[in-house]
Amino acid sequence: MEFRNEMNVEFISKSQNEAFARVVVAAFVAQLDPTIEEITDIKTAVSEAVTNAIIHGYEDNMGKVQIKCSIIGNKIEIEIADKGKGISDIEVAREPLYTSKPELERSGMGFTIMESFMDSVEIVSKLHNGTTIKMYKEIKSVG
Amino acid sequence: MPLDLWIDKQTLFVKIQGELDHHTAEEIRNQIDFELDNNRVKNILFDFSGLSFMDSSGIGVLMGRYKKVTQRNGQAGIYHINPQVRRIFEISGLLRILKEFKSKEQALENM
Numbered sequence: 001m002e003f004r005n006e007m008n009v010e011f012i013s014k015s016q017n018e019a020f021a022r023v024v025v026a027a028f029v030a031q032l033d034p035t036i037e038e039i040t041d042i043k044t045a046v047s048e049a050v051t052n053a054i055i056h057g058y059e060d061n062m063g064k065v066q067i068k069c070s071i072i073g074n075k076i077e078i079e080i081a082d083k084g085k086g087i088s089d090i091e092v093a094r095e096p097l098y099t100s101k102p103e104l105e106r107s108g109m110g111f112t113i114m115e116s117f118m119d120s121v122e123i124v125s126k127l128h129n130g131t132t133i134k135m136y137k138e139i140k141s142v143g
Numbered sequence: 144m145p146l147d148l149w150i151d152k153q154t155l156f157v158k159i160q161g162e163l164d165h166h167t168a169e170e171i172r173n174q175i176d177f178e179l180d181n182n183r184v185k186n187i188l189f190d191f192s193g194l195s196f197m198d199s200s201g202i203g204v205l206m207g208r209y210k211k212v213t214q215r216n217g218q219a220g221i222y223h224i225n226p227q228v229r230r231i232f233e234i235s236g237l238l239r240i241l242k243e244f245k246s247k248e249q250a251l252e253n254m
Contacts, residue, residue: 015166022196040196040227047198051165105172105203109235113199116234 005031005071013058013065013082021050021067021080028069029076032139041117042076042137048110049080049133056100057084057131074139083130090123146171147190148178153217154186154254155179156247157208160193163201172204176211185217186254190247192223201228202235209240218242220250 011017022043068079099108118135125131147158209219220242244250
């Protein structure tokens with residue numbers, strides 16, 4: 001039987017929870033005994049997705065951010081969902097250096113970083129209904 | 144967020160301890176800009192030896208400070224980047240605008 005495990009965590013869209021989200025996912029993933037580099041990749045990608053939910057999904061409003069994390073064998077799936085305003089054009093949002101908030105000194109590199117640090121990234125979004133980011137990574141160091 | 148700021152030879156030194164994300168970025172940005180706006184400073188030098196984590200929020204902070212010093216004909220530099228942060232630098236092209244040095248001494252000689 002393939003090893004399986006799953007966890008869910010939900011928190012409100014306060015920026016203090018960005019660090020919390022990184023740490024909680026890293027701690028869950030640690031059971032696969034990943035390298036420090038793999039852990040850092042995952043923490044960085046989670047940070048980008050959660051920050052997007054807080055800044056872009058909810059803007060100045062409070063809402064819930066949900067993280068669902070699964071381990072299947074040596075593969076990790078991370079789903080980060082908000083019920084915020086959604087993305088009007090996903091292709092544009094994915095482009096490097098594109099940001100809808102240059103006045104906040106956002107670099108527009110969030111999705112590019114998620115894509116470089118994870119094996120694949122899917123974006124599901126509907127205007128006024130929220131955004132779900134699904135990210136996948138295989139832990140290579142698992143024997 | 145502990146942040147050490149000091150000025151030497153018209154250069155503002157910024158040593159960030161801990162994590163640079165969206166949450167900590169605002170406080171770091173405000174403190175750096177206060178020093179840039181209220182002192183005779185030309186250049187900015189980041190010491191990243193105490194930085195344990197950075198995401199794309201850090202890119203925005205660094206680009207914004209780079210713009211501020213270049214407007215006053217200054218330069219922006221950095222030293223002691225750890226491997227995780229270096230990857231963010233490579234992806235974002237930050238090393239094309241920020242000069243990287245091996246040490247504080249080398250930076251001061253070349254800025």
